[in-house]
Amino acid sequence: MSVSEITLGHPPAEARGAEFRRGAAASTPVLLGIVPYALVLGAQAAQKGLSVVEVPLMTGLNFAGGSEFAAIQLWTSPPHVLLIAAITLLVNSRHFLMGAALAPFLRHLPKRKALPALFLMCDESWALGLADAKRRAAGGLRPAFSLAYYAGTALPFYLAWVIFTTCGAALGPVLGDVERYGFAMAFPAVFLVLLRGMWKGFAAARPWLVSLAVAAATYLVVPGAWYVAAGALSGLVSAWLLAGEK
Incomplete structure (x- = not known):
């Protein structure tokens, strides 16, 4: 699925572009926060024996930081595949609730657009996309869910996660223990900001x-x-x- 197909919608191209840029601008502060712990994950994966090719395959196909950190903590040689799969399922099971919360805003979208959007869903893009949809709904805008805005938040997160975990895997052996630089603090800091925005x-x-x-x-x-x-x-x-x- 191409970027143009994901961002495709009813508004004209100029309006879609403006919405995409609006989403990218909204995601930038949080995006800067995920870069450090993407580097940490990549470095930890390399220390567990994953190659520079295997790390982006893991982060690109799974795209769920919490379960990837858990999997790396459990990684052995040979890996306990069933245990890692079970932990991944449990940690990622929150996506059932996240998807259910977003589903009412996606009903107007065909599956060829909704499914790629859900694949790109992470905690950050979900929080930003849902908050924007609720604001638009309260303001009487229809459809409330702006797919172009959501793509502007989700695609940068996805690309940054894959790229910087790969960089972490490549640089990990050179940097040594990257946690000594305090990068690991970025992980809880980002989630505290998201939780504060969702506090009800x-x-x-x-x-x-x-x-x-x-x-x-x-x-x-x-x-x-x-x-x-x-x-x-x-x-x-x-x-x-x-x-x-x-």
């Missing part, structure tokens, strides 16, 4: 808090990266249970 009050944040508490407790008592799966699963279960209360 304490009641809506209860699944986050459950996930945090369970992940922290598991990290303290269970060796390995099981805290990632525990946090993801407990967050999903608590969100489902709390949704049943309403």
